[in-house]
Amino acid sequence: MSKQTKLTVSASPHIVSPVTTSSIMFDVIIALLPACFGGVYFFGFRSAVLILCSVLFCVLAEAVYNKLTKKPQTVGDLSAVVTGILLALNVPVTLPIWMLAVGCLFAIIIVKQLFGGLGCNFVNPALAGRAFMLASWAGAMTTFVKPFADISLFFPAADTVSTATPLATLKLGSVEGLSIVSAFFGNTGGCIGETSALLILAGAAYLLIKKVISWRIPVCYLATFALLTFLFGKSQFDWNYTLLSLLTGGLLFGAFFMATDYTTTPSTPRGKLIFGIGCGILTFVIRRFGGYPEGVSYSILLMNVAAPLIEKATVPKVFGEVRAK
């Protein structure tokens, strides 16, 4: 060998899997696209504007923060894009853009970057951003319009007639005027990305097939919630009511896209099961006994905080180990 050839010497292993953090984030973006298009289809062009603005705000916030604090630029990992999309899909189409911008800043700067950036935040940034907006502008965040309403780009609140969401009806223990078919396809009032179960499931299937997420959290979450609702819901032993509770609100979206966030959930297989069950119980309790029709965001946020404890309690048994009782 010629003397000029330089050999790299490093410890094994010498090969790595093609899956990277940014390829995972890219897969999540692809999985969110059906819900995005659904939002635009049902709630009009303004949805697209909100989604794009949200992504822009999030990416800019992270880029500027890194620049100002002289940290390495990390927007290439695409996690800010994912946060942006998630946040936009969780607001009503009539939300003023400046409110969304504040939510994005809160999510990226306060929740994520101040704690050390990707992998260091202890709650899901998009959910925390949404909770922040809900606490700040409860009216604007819960003004829902009927699908296919004509919404002006700049003064959305001026010319809309708000509608009751299916959740508000279910809260009363009634299924009157609610249709499983429209809840499944998404033809009901709600946040931009949460109304169509079909499109959310399409994205979820993609994530499961690509092994980006495991079945553990979403299946445990949904199964626990469904079981509790069926047994102890406002309308007991009612298949129709249980199914509608599953399909409406942010439950499916939360179970597949929010509760599966890696950083804020346990990394152990058994921990994931417990996390999902915990989310299911909390969502049921909030929806059934709380004063608030939705419960997904707060359930997941609460479980996020408990995740490190769950992880510690579910350390797998070493191969071959016989654990002393």
Next chain:
Amino acid sequence: MLKTFRGGVHLSDRKEATCHKAIEYSDGCDVHTLYLQQHIGAPLTPCVKRGDHVNYCQKIADSEAYVSVPLHSSVSGTVLAVEDRLNPMGQMASAIIIENDYKFTTDPSIAPYPHVDRMKQEEILKAIREAGIVGMGGAGFPTHVKLSPGKERPIDYLIINGAECEPYLTSDHRVMIEKNEDVLYGSHALMRLLNLNDVYIGIENNKRDAIDVLRSVSSQYKGIHIVPLKTKYPQGSEKQIIYAVCGRKVPPGKLPADIGVLVTNIDTVTQISYALKTGKPLVKRVVTVAGDAVKEAKNLMVPLGMSFEEVFRAAGGFVSPPSKIINGGPMMGFGQFSTDVCVTKGTSALLALTQKEAMFFNETPCINCGRCVEACPMRLMPNILRRAAGERDYETCKKYHILDCFSCGTCSYICPARRHLSQYIRDAKQTIQAQEKAQKAKQQEGGK
């Protein structure tokens, strides 16, 4: 359902370049360097000196110690020196340097043994030791020691490891096809040695041809079973193959012999067979030469002590400048900074990888995805171990069972954040082991 273990990872096996090519034979190079320490155990004393003429297969170093095996000359020729040379572990180690006269004059002491059925068990063990046979998988533990675990640990299950789960490597694969008779005779010898009626040869299912060949000829002997295994890394790891084949779990800190199991590498078995049939010791081995930087990837039977440089030349040299030279497989092998080191009993492969094949990545933040936790074949938590190792928090490392890690590299391979998990864990593990050793020595001193 194919047998396997839980966890692990599906790698692209990259074996296509060499798995269909017959083994080629090399006469070695002009100068052979035989390191004295090619086994785990007591160091050897050379029994030749500078200027001596040595024959092919002549014993050139030995030790009185039980845990050691002798070393034999892989060529015939003149001893040029007995001095320190760079070894594949990056250390200077004493070696016997022999000039090859390419005559391969066999030592007159070499004579075949009778059929194993007519040999006593001690005779078989002695023959294995005298042939200098060590575990060919890379660890280099003397085989005769492994094969005599003692009366208190009776062996009732014998497994021959033909999994060969590392990417690129096909030397065991070719040996199983081309030397199937040796595989069977060697297995038969081990059964006789251990008083067993059955032996199980575990082979990953990506080597269908090897499975078929061995199945078709195994009927000549009684009790030889071929067990196809799922193709998954690290299927060839001792504890994992034991679980896959017989469902037993080796407890942490224990040896397979403690649960009555013994595992040997397939190439060790063929070397045993060869030694018994011909009387010739372990002086050559099959090395897979592969990687995109190599011109003609192939399996080469090389005499021990041939320099890496010459082995690559025998494979047509390099088509592009290699970015990494690896002694062994890409998952557990050792990166080399020089090709001026030589083939040992444990050299299963020499890989010359291009920059594209072996990229070096900087770490990015852990996103806690849990892939490493799901994939770890020992069910450890590499994410937590890496964090603790980085902070030199050795107490946490021990609490999370760092000593059970066997550095298979699965976690580093699968990490999307490119964290150097396996590397940090290995470093911390070595530090902890050194600390414990020092502590023990201190205690013993205090006890005196």
